[in-house]
Amino acid sequence: MLKLGIVGLSEGNGHPYSWSAIINGDYDEALMEECGYPVIPAYLRANRDTLGIDGARVTHVWTQDRALSERVARTSGIAQVCTGLEDMIGEVDAVLLARDDPENHVAMARPFVEAGMPLFVDKPLAFCREDLSWFEERVAEGRFLMSCSALRYSAGVQGGRVDLPAVGDIRLVVAVGAKDLRKYAIHTLEGMFALLGDPQAVAVRHVGRPGRDVLLIDFADGSSATVHVFEGITGADLSVYGSKGVLRVNHGGTYPAFRACLVEAIRSFEAGRPRLDFDRTRNVIHALIGARESLERDGVPVRLIQARHMGVDPCMSKSFSASRGRSAW
Numbered sequence: 001m002l003k004l005g006i007v008g009l010s011e012g013n014g015h016p017y018s019w020s021a022i023i024n025g026d027y028d029e030a031l032m033e034e035c036g037y038p039v040i041p042a043y044l045r046a047n048r049d050t051l052g053i054d055g056a057r058v059t060h061v062w063t064q065d066r067a068l069s070e071r072v073a074r075t076s077g078i079a080q081v082c083t084g085l086e087d088m089i090g091e092v093d094a095v096l097l098a099r100d101d102p103e104n105h106v107a108m109a110r111p112f113v114e115a116g117m118p119l120f121v122d123k124p125l126a127f128c129r130e131d132l133s134w135f136e137e138r139v140a141e142g143r144f145l146m147s148c149s150a151l152r153y154s155a156g157v158q159g160g161r162v163d164l165p166a167v168g169d170i171r172l173v174v175a176v177g178a179k180d181l182r183k184y185a186i187h188t189l190e191g192m193f194a195l196l197g198d199p200q201a202v203a204v205r206h207v208g209r210p211g212r213d214v215l216l217i218d219f220a221d222g223s224s225a226t227v228h229v230f231e232g233i234t235g236a237d238l239s240v241y242g243s244k245g246v247l248r249v250n251h252g253g254t255y256p257a258f259r260a261c262l263v264e265a266i267r268s269f270e271a272g273r274p275r276l277d278f279d280r281t282r283n284v285i286h287a288l289i290g291a292r293e294s295l296e297r298d299g300v301p302v303r304l305i306q307a308r309h310m311g312v313d314p315c316m317s318k319s320f321s322a323s324r325g326r327s328a329w
Contacts, residue, residue, distance in 0.1 A: 002269055006061040006078070007108060008098040009068065011212045012183075013121060014040050015098035016061060020076035023266070024261055025052025031075040038248050043255040049072070050259065056266045058096070060088050086111050091197045092185050094118035094144075094269040105280035106134050111143075118272075120265040124186040125285050127292060130284055131157035146265060146274035147281050151191035153260035154243040157253035167242030170196070173225040176237040181291060185229045190284050191251060192225060192238055198280045199223065201287045204296035205301040215291045 004023065008016035012035035021027035021044055031198065032041045044051065053286060062082040067082045080090055083320075085108065095112045100122045112119050118239040122236045125147040126132040139145050151157065168296030171197065193199070200220035208214030215227040251257065268275045290302040 002056040002093045002266065003059045003281040004056055004266075004269075005062070005092040005095045006058050006083070006098050007062050007085065007088075007095060009063050009072070009293065010099040010101040013098070013100045013122075015100070016063065016072045018044070018057040018258065018308075019096060019098055019262060020061070020072070021257060022051060022076055022255075022262055023056055023058050024077040026077045027051075028077075031071070035075060040255065043253065043306060046190050047255045047259075052129075053259075053263055053266055055270060060092050066257040079175075088112070089115045089117065092117075094120070095320065096265070097121045100124070102131065102182070104127075106131050106196045109135075113138050113143050113145065114323065116143070118269050119146070120268075121145065121147040123147065123149040124183070124288055125238075125281060127182055127289060129289055132282070132289060136278075136282065143273075144268075144274060146268055146276055147188035147286075148261065148276055149187045150254075151187045152194040152263035152276075153253055153264060154257040156249040157191055157195045157251065158260075160238075160240075160247060160249040161197075163247055164195065164240065166245055167247050168244030170221075170240055173223065174181045174234075174237070174239045174241070174312055175225060176228045176230075177231075178233050178236065179229065179231060180211070181229055181295070183229070185213060185215075185291070186284065186288055188227055188229055188236065189287055191236075191249075192227070193280070193284050193287075195238065195249060196223075196241070198283055201283055201290075201304050203301055203303055204245045204287050204290035204294060206291050207299055208295075210295070213291070213295070215275055215287075217287060226288060236310075 006016050006020055008074040017035045018040045043321040058078050060080040061069050061073050061078045061084055062085055073081050076145045093099045095117055097108055102124050106120055146315055155269055173192055201217055202220050203218045207216060211231040213229040219227040236251060264275055286304045290304050294300055294302045
């Protein structure tokens with residue numbers, strides 16, 4: 001039985017409640033109703049018969065507030081509340097960093113990475129080049145790191161791969177998602193990249209504005225994508241246009257994607273290596289960071305860093321500076 005530690009919460013993100021309940025298979029229904037995220041108790045109730053993931057249990061939790069940590073523990077069946085991040089080291093087999101504020105990921109990941117512990121980091125892994133470079137260096141040193149959006153494992157993506165060849169040569173992909181560029185565009189991007197088999201992104205341009213983010217992405221195979229991430233909308237769309245037809249993908253519900261992603265993380269912990277190649281994560285995060293840089297430069301196209309193991313130049317363009325924000329945690 002793998003003993004897992006979970007780290008959270010960040011604003012607007014209830015993953016320590018939901019991920020722990022999905023893995024542990026038991027939770028306090030009354031307390032979960034009061035967790036502050038109504039969608040969580042709704043999808044847990046609807047999927048009660050599939051709760052629990054064999055071979056693992058979340059046994060330790062840490063948040064920035066002791067009272068909040070204790071509430072998560074009581075709600076989601078977690079035995080131990082940690083006073084500090086480092087308290088998990090030596091007590092658990094792997095860690096889920098369940099916060100989705102990317103500017104804090106390096107600081108929170110560092111103690112576990114330096115201790116050689118397997119780590120899964122919630123999306124997006126990074127939002128500036130400096131932070132992404134830190135993770136790249138740790139992976140190059142052989143550290144265990146896995147990070148992605150759950151939409152990589154959505155039912156729509158998994159089923160869509162079967163139907164994708166029927167569209168012929170892919171010319172255009174159109175992806176639509178909700179909320180913002182910093183924390184939620186990664187869902188829209190990762191679902192699209194995963195469906196397409198993670199093509200190499202070579203350039204990105206931001207042609208929208210904050211709250212109405214519109215990205216133009218060019219891939220090394222000659223295809224292109226437009227990605228629309230808008231605040232104040234619901235739902236998502238993913239359509240692929242090819243020389244022989246069109247494929248439209250429905251990702252399905254939140255719960256199945258979360259569960260499938262957690263299963264992949266746990267299988268990776270058991271295997272002693274990430275089942276998701278870091279080059280795939282790097283490729284998606286480069287596109288996200290490039291979109292941010294283009295927005296900050298009033299829509300100037302950004303040439304993306306080329307991944308090392310995809311047959312292209314690995315050198316980073318030095319024409320763009322990495323601006324970064326820090327927030328307290």
